Amino acid sequence: MKNFKYPFMVLLGGAMYGTMSSFVKMSYTWGYYAAEISFAQALLSALFLGCIPGKTALRGKSWISLLLTGSAIGLANFLYYQSVSYISASLAIVILMQFTWFSLLLEWIIFHQRPGRPELITVFFILTGTIMAGDLLREGALAISWQGIAFSLSASLAYALYIVANSRVGKGGNWQTKSALIMAGSALTIFVINAGTISAHNHFGAGFLLWALFFSIVGTTIPTALFAVGIPKIGAGTSAILMTIEFPVAVLCAHFILHERITLVQVTGIVIMLAAISVMNYFKSLKR
Template identity: 30%
Template sequence: MLYMLLVLLAGCSFGLLSPVVKLAYNSGLQPDQVVFTQFFMAWAMLTTIMLVTSRKRMGYKKAGKLALAGVSNGMAGLFFFLSLQTLPASIAIVIMFQFTWMGVLLEAIVDKKWPGKEKFSSVLVLVLGIVMAGGILEGEVKLDLIGVLLATLSAFAYSFYILFSGRVATNEPPINRSVWIITGAVLFSAFIYPPKFIIEGQITTSLIWFGLGIGLLGGVIPTFLLAKGVPQVGPGMATILCSSELPVALLGSALLLGERASILQLLGVLLILFGIAIPYVASNIKKHSGQLTEH
């Protein structure tokens, strides 16, 4: 239960990231500044924590694998930000959230085991809830092919990130794993968006404060929680629990940006919450039934 809660909270942290990033854009910050600063601030904070709390060293092979997992995380963020340039946010997030079924499918392929009825039912409910909560059923929808492709790549990369984070160097301390994961994300973002703004002296107070907030919400908190929780609950369950991101994103947008959600979107949120709860409820029912059978 504890590890499921940690993964759920990681999704909530990612959910708060979206409205904060919108606030950063509204303040005049550019995508290259936001993407690089997010991962760099997270790397700086996690590395400081590791140096203070952990003395265990990790082998280069494990560190390299974790850094590759971080690259998939960086790719997911980059593709999603780029998709927002040509797609409405509601459409982009609905497409990106297809990582729910992608993650379950990836786990099934890797483990060569078809997901149980509870996971399958959960994914179906989640996909319906995500479509409703994203507002895709309301109004006329215009889709840009490049935007759709980028959002789909974001979902694919994120499902790989969750898979890797639950299977690579799982015996290492979560803080050490988190540092190397975020290191991969920093290197990838620096390669795609070289931090020219630092060399040009465009470091503002706004960039520092937003960088700290975005680094915490999009890097430190979810990376650490996923590093600790995913190895215990499994990648398939983790993708289901991370669906908490969308309801929190809608709530954060309402509180921070003044955006209103429709009745259909609210019903979608309820479906998402129900979909997340299905595996846990099913697990408890099986456990309770087993106890009754023993007695």
């Protein structure tokens, strides 16, 4: 039972991440916007994580790198939340999952780590599964909001930047310090980009605070703590595979909460994508 505890933590954290897009889309019916939701989520998470004891000092100017890393995840969250106001939550998560091969591309361009043939083959299957899971063939180009596609693709690229940067910065401090600074950088970036929108709409009342607390606790603080405890125990490769649970959870939540339709073709595409992503993470773990 003890051996299952740490994998369960990673699974639970990924599942909690997966619920966010549906609840964010639901909050839009209350008149809220992606900018204020993502900003409040990041700010409250930074405060919560900053209050957790056990912080240690960082070496040199690592805090600057962590703030910049937070900028990437802040941009990813804002763009992802923005995308679900134009396209379905299930399609948004399908496109977001392209971060898996975006991260390979970035490592190739920045660090000259060329992907091998197995990784290139899995990218082909990810793209094939994306077309099926997004139901793009049935919907057709005219039925899709390309603005929403652009937002979710941009979110995927920003998320890939975050993953690449997060694996290389802040190694001198513990997870509390690192996570709090990343969330602070996330909140700052979202505010700088959307200061006008956040100030103009001014929805910061009791109802909005409840939504913000939910998103920050369920969508950031608890998963961050679960990952911080579980990932070091089971390894990055196994964790990356387990964290793909975010994908089916997001699609299922979109179906049951938002009543978005799921076809057999989409389910088949999801299975293909999950299998391909798992294989990719397996080959990446062999290189470590």
